[in-house]
Amino acid sequence: MSVPGSGSRHFSPDPAPGPGRGVVAITAAAPERAADPAASDNAVELEGITKRFPGVVANKDISFAARRGTVHAIVGENGAGKSTLMKILYGVQRPDEGTIRVDGREVHLNSPSDAIDAGIGMVFQHFQLADNFTVLENVVLGAEKLHGIGDGARREIRRISEAYGLDVDPDALVEDLGVGARQRIEILKVLYRGAKVIILDEPTAVLVPQEVDELFDNLRELKSEGLTVLFISHKLDEVLSVADTITVIRRGTTVDTVDPASVNARQLAELMVGAELPTPQTEESTVTDRxxxxxxxxxxxxxxxxxxxxxxxxxxxxxxxxxxxxxxxxxxxxxxxxxxxxxxxxxxxxxxxxxxxxxxxxxxxxxxxxVAYIPEDRTRHGLLLEAPLWENRILGHQTEEPNAKGFLINAAGAKADTERIVKEYDVRTPSIFVTAGSLSGGNQQKLIVGREMSHExxxxxxxxxxxxxxxxxxxxxxxxxxxxxxxxxxxxxxxxxxxxxxxxxxxxxxxxxxxxxxxxxxxxxxxxxxxxxxxxxxxxxxxxxxxxxxxxxxxxxxxxxxxxxxxxxxxxxxxxxxxxxxxxxxxxxxxxxxxxxxxxxxxxxxx
Amino acid sequence: MSTFNARKALLGLAAPLLALLVAFLVTSAILLALGDPVVEVWQTILSWPRPRQFVQIINGATVYYLSAIAVAVGFRMNLFNIGVDGQYRVAAFAGALFAGQAWFPGPLNVLLTLVVAMATGGMWAGIAAYLKVKRGVSEVISTIMLNAIATGVVQWLLLKVAVKQQGSNTISTPPIPESSQLDGLAIVPGASNKVYTLLLLAIVVGVAYWFFIGKTRFGFDLRATGRSETAAVASGVKVPRMVVSTLVISGALAGLIGMPLLFGQDHSYGTTFQAGLGFAGIGIALLGRNHPLGIAVAALLWSFLDVQSNALQIKAGVASEVVFIIQGVILFAVVIAYELIRRADVRLEQQRVARELAGTRSDAPSVEGAAA
CATH class of the missing domain: 3.40.50.300 (P-loop containing nucleotide triphosphate hydrolases)
Structure with a gap:
């Protein structure tokens, strides 16, 4: 069962034309934020979602409900199961158990186009825009049937842009635009396809603080128009500032759903990791004059x-x-x-x-x-993804003990030292013979750090x-x-x-x-x-x-x-x-x- | 560990076997469509070779093996040395010319000829290396062009130095002295012909390849560059230098391809010297997954198909060229199968890692925030 490249999905032809299809009229749901979580108030409801991969339970009994016209944040560690959950919501993967309800109606999402039909749109962390196309061309790509590719589409883009304060010029060339504007195009793309529920995957990862503020203003605009935003993030301060409700996921299951007014970032983080949390404060200065x-x-x-x-x-x-x-x-x-x-x-x-x-x-x-070196992009500069861990332990220190003996590679020495690094730096791996690419990002990075700190x-x-x-x-x-x-x-x-x-x-x-x-x-x-x-x-x-x-x-x-x-x-x-x-x-x-x-x-x- | 290796080995074997099966089916379909006798063709090809054919298979495989190793050196670094074909012809010509002068006695002449051939092949590949490093010309383009140039240069030089062979229209370099000709090894019982003495050279090259690629720092740098050039640069590999060394080594090994033929069979370089070995090497290296033993198996298979197809015309009334279809389909199938298997492997391993970690996590859930 292969996971299709989610990238191409965005461009897949949209079979069902017409805006607002199959979705309960938005105007009905006035943004009364304090209302009871009655069923009709929920834009998306997940109940008992479970997804197993061979030998692994990626999601287990996930349940939460996002009220219409709110920003609902989903937070969790890397590997906690957020992305699997999002793939389920976007129809890339099907849950083994559980139900998804959109506007109170149960839906079965077998593909991203099902999700789009149900009014669910996704904005990926990595933008899926063609730089050499205009905004208009990017937006209509794969959705040509909706409003054509000419003035009709241009009008619609202008309308959406004004309605939600996105300030997007349909005729601007994407390569001339900044990161923030590109993100707004992505959001517009989703709205153009008629989404009423927008999933944002780590949207602030690429933004500077000022752009983050602008994005949050946009999100508030969206929810005041009755749209629902599912906001996935690591950054707890941001989540606290923008979300109306926060659901915490840990080890594949929903731990808690909290009101941002009642928690602080630290408590939230502790919910995420299930443990006391250290902060990045340094101790007293150790700066010398050397x-x-x-x-x-x-x-x-x-x-x-x-x-x-x-x-x-x-x-x-x-x-x-x-x-x-x-x-x-x-x-x-x-x-x-x-x-x-x-x-x-x-x-x-x-x-x-x-x-x-x-x-x-x-x-x-x-x-x-x-000079120890932790590179910016570990998969490009720090690791050989297809090589086993012990060979990665050699990388960058090919000439040094214990990796080399003269002009030969000392495989035994490197392997023994990899075992040590795995233990000392808590690299979670079943063995040192698996490829580096099969580890999670955090464990890859711990291996790199351990390697770099091992040569005095x-x-x-x-x-x-x-x-x-x-x-x-x-x-x-x-x-x-x-x-x-x-x-x-x-x-x-x-x-x-x-x-x-x-x-x-x-x-x-x-x-x-x-x-x-x-x-x-x-x-x-x-x-x-x-x-x-x-x-x-x-x-x-x-x-x-x-x-x-x-x-x-x-x-x-x-x-x-x-x-x-x-x-x-x-x-x-x-x-x-x-x-x-x-x-x-x-x-x-x-x-x-x-x-x-x-x-x-x-x-x-x-x- | 043991299950891990078993899985790897099984997946590793699955691809070539799958490719052979696909080749069998596709070729059968083609034969059927053309109304050729499918059963007879396979009976001929898959019959047990006679001792004489055994020797031919080994000899053919020896040459293929050297060619494939030369290609594989480049492949390990993601360099596509398409120019092995030109390199070996230039080198075989230079070697034959040198050996024909008989400046040195018997075996010494042989050894020095090997050196001359390696140097020539290496230099010819060095042109492509220079162009890539200094001018950014893709080695694929430059080596293909150098193949054409090699053909012309060798023909031109051959005309200058050639001696006319008696009773024939072919021309060639002066024959090497008898003291330097290698009779061959009579290791196949019941065969009148002999295995090339330079089979030993192929074995030495195979072992050296395994050692240098797998065990040395140089080999590590080479493989690292092949897997990720960016990571190799960050680890301190001087990539331009690696490109030059690798291409030159690949060319030098290509220089050896013609040597078993020169000393064991032809005794001179002429217009009838076997051509196309470099291109066969590319396919064999692919099929053998750049592994010294895998390449040996692939080279034997290639040579087996070559030799067994000789009888097709007589026994089945089908042109022996049908073997090219088989070889071609094997290559297509194997490339696709390897990629599929590779993806399956990556996925399986990720799942396995996740599974095993999920197991340990639930055993000891609270080590998370522990200070390092």
């Missing part, structure tokens, strides 16, 4: 005569210090890491490990010299170390980073998780369009301040006012336009501390630099 990793004026030229991808990056990390780099993805973080790791030659500038100039060293020499590193370069891992693995990876810091490593931490950055770092620097544009003290900075600095936006207030007005377009692009007119050093929040890194020297922390005033970066940003 410089371990230093870069001097690193420049990486862009393609052609575009702006520099890295522009004068000078940073210093001391033993026992965690330097956090905040930034919207695509502002040079990946390139900075690749330059430091020797995977990319900088156009100019130097990298020092201790007192040694390692600018010309190759990746292998750098890793042998004690001096430096740890950690790129998004807890991205896509479950809460349990996240906690133990945080512990490992804290221990590395105590043990006197210099840690370069790059993360999109601002809470993680603030919690673990001794210093936070913001990378914007290839430049370090600000230094923040994690003890005083807030996520909003960082978010503003990351987008180059003046103040968080810039977008807050008008949820449905034109200001909604403010993706990164628009905020760029705004900032270039504002004097950034004034406009930035008061937490910016020019050249006041703890235990750092002035030269390492450039004062809040004005972002470049040219707009060449826009295309990059919107990717």
């Amino acid at each position: 410089v371990v990793l230093r870069t001097e004026d690193l420049v990486l030229a862009g393609v052609g005569d575009g702006r520099n991808v890295l522009d004068g990056i000078s940073l210093t990390i001391h033993a026992g210090e965690v330097l956090g780099i905040a930034g919207v993805e695509g502002n040079g973080q990946a390139e900075l890491v690749e330059v430091i790791m020797g995977m990319r030659e900088p156009t100019s500038g130097l990298v020092f490990l201790g007192d040694t100039d390692i600018s010309d060293w190759r990746t292998r020499e750098i890793r042998e010299a004690g 590193p001096k430096v740890l370069v950690a790129s998004h170390p807890t991205r896509g891992v479950d809460v349990g693995a996240q906690a133990s990876i945080w512990d490992i980073i804290r221990k590395a810091r105590r043990d006197g490593l210099a840690v370069l931490l790059i993360s999109a998780d601002l809470e993680e950055l603030i919690g673990l770092s001794d210093t936070i620097q913001v990378l914007l369009r290839g430049r370090l544009t600000g230094t923040f003290d994690p003890d005083t900075v807030t996520a909003e301040d960082l978010g503003a600095a990351m987008t180059g936006a003046a103040a968080p207030a810039a977008h807050a006012g008008a949820p449905t007005s034109d200001a909604q377009t403010s993706d990164v692009q628009t905020s760029d336009v705004q900032t270039s007119d504002v004097q950034p050093s004034e406009a930035q929040p008061s937490d910016v501390q020019p050249s006041e890194a703890p235990a750092g020297d002035g030269s390492t922390a450039p004062p809040a630099v004005a972002p470049p005033t040219d707009h060449t970066g826009d295309a990059e940003e919107s990717r």
